[in-house]
Amino acid sequence: MNNTLKGKIALVTGGTKGIGKAIAEKLIREGAQVIVTARNKPEDITGYHFIAADLAQPESAEIIAQEILDRYGRIDIIVNNAGANTGPRGGYAVLSDEDWQEIWQLNLMSAVRINKALLPSMTAQQSGVIIHISSGAAVLPIWDVTMPYSAAKAALNAYSKSLAHEVAAQGLRVLSVLPGMVKTPLMQEYLEGLAASMKISLEEALKVLTAKAGNLPLGRMAEPEEIANMVVFLASPEASYVTGTNVLMEGGLIPTV
Structure with a gap:
């Protein structure tokens, strides 16, 4: 790929760290x-236009x-990357209504609202790509x-599939990318918290987490740049016949077909 997105206007939410930052840099x-x-x-903020916003707040979109x-007058690519696993560990009993609402707002409704606000301009130009992380x-x-x-995130996948069907006739493509364990600052913070709560080392915390997930066939976490490569490919004309798809990037972790 070489300047395949020249002249395109792209939005990356949550784009200053981790996967989002890698996607923004690759798009540039x-x-x-x-x-x-x-x-x-x-x-x-060299190289991009920055907008401060808390996407958990409905008015931000x-x-x-x-x-x-x-x-800019238009938008060509939307990457809904903002999201986080912010809830406490421990299962249903420790989760309050506020925990559920916070996670739902950030990981699902932020994308729903951004899309709703920008889709009219995309449908008017009869082109555009929306990618959900x-x-x-x-x-x-x-x-x-x-x-x-x-x-x-399961709800986001279902929403993404539904939206892809709705807007395909207007020349729009909608997809989801499903990373597994990625080496990001958020993952580092999570592992540090897990290690502290269990009074174990970071290396042991990583082993605990990967064991819960079924271990990693490739033997390592993904780099953010590897996720970015897939996202930018899907946003490009080279993936022009791909829509409505959930693309797994979990290093072989999911044990089902």
Whole structure:
């Protein structure tokens, strides 16, 4: 791939760290004009347009959409990457309504609202790609680690499939990418918390987590850049016949066909 997205306008939510940052950087290298959202402005925003926004707040989507359309007049690629597994460990009994609501808002409703705000401009131009960053946890939930997160991401997958069917006739493509365990700052924070709660080392915490998930056939976590490579390929004309698909990138972790 070489400048395959030159001139395209792309939005990456949660794009200042981890997978989102890698996606934004890859989109820039492929020639896209990139808009990144996050709650906090990073020190270096060279190469992209930054919009501060908390996507757990319903009004944020309209504010983001208005700024993009006012400045650029259109949107070609939406990568709904914002999300996190913020709930406490321990299963149903320790999860409050507030835990469920927080996870649902960030991992599902943020994407629903962003899409709703920007889809009219995409349908008007009869082109566009929407990619949801879901999770392998949607198809391999771990009851004491990912219960509400898995439920929200599974709902995101179903929503993505439905939306793909609805907008295909308008020339739009909609997909989901489902990473497994990825070496990101959020994963590091999670492992540190797990290690502290269990009074074990980081290496032991990683072994505990991978054992719960069924171990990693490739023997390592993914790098954020590996996820970014797939996302940018799917956003490109080279994937023009791919839509409505949930693309697993979990290093062989999911044991089913």
